[in-house]
Amino acid sequence: MIPEAIQRFISAFSRLPSMGPRQAGRLAFFLTSLDKATREELERALHVLGTMDRCGECFFVKQQDAAACSICSDRTRTEAVLAIVEKETDLLTFEKMGAFRGKYLVLGKLAERGILEPAQKLRLEHLKQTIRKRDALLEELIIALNPNSIGDFTADFIAREFKDLAKKITRLGRGIPTGGEIEFADDATLAHAFERRS
Ligand SMILES: [Zn+2]
Structure with missing residues (x-):
């Protein structure tokens, strides 16, 4: 009863975060109501995304x-100076703040259980090797994870792993409310937390 094109869209798009089959269905019907030019614009945007790599x-x-x-x-x-962030959007929030002129490592979304995925451990391992190859310690490693229990737990783990590779390991100051998220912090709050890192 559901047209095949809609069904196909639903099964593809319901894999997206916070998008279940019901939302995907609603989106599909909404998209069919758009004019052709707008739909083509969306198609092109998706297509260009397909040309991005990591x-x-x-990362x-x-x-x-x-x-x-x-x-x-x-x-x-x-x-x-290097900042470890969880998500690409956290990196963008940092960039928007403008005060940070170091490099990054994007760790990838932390699991609810607080245990790093093998791919995330590989990213940390890659960073360690990069630092070792340089023959100079990092001046500062900023662990810029969200101030919640999983972020704190992971930050403790990373701090232990990198203790011999950085002269200073810091975390963001408490400007971002505990349990809050970097991605949603306003520039002033993030800048404040960044300045007060310790
Ligand atoms: Zn890069």
């Missing part, structure tokens, strides 16, 4: 044909 250094996104992402290839940024 940066092998920081942010990069253009498929680029060696690294725009941040890793920016030579004006220092390698001596």
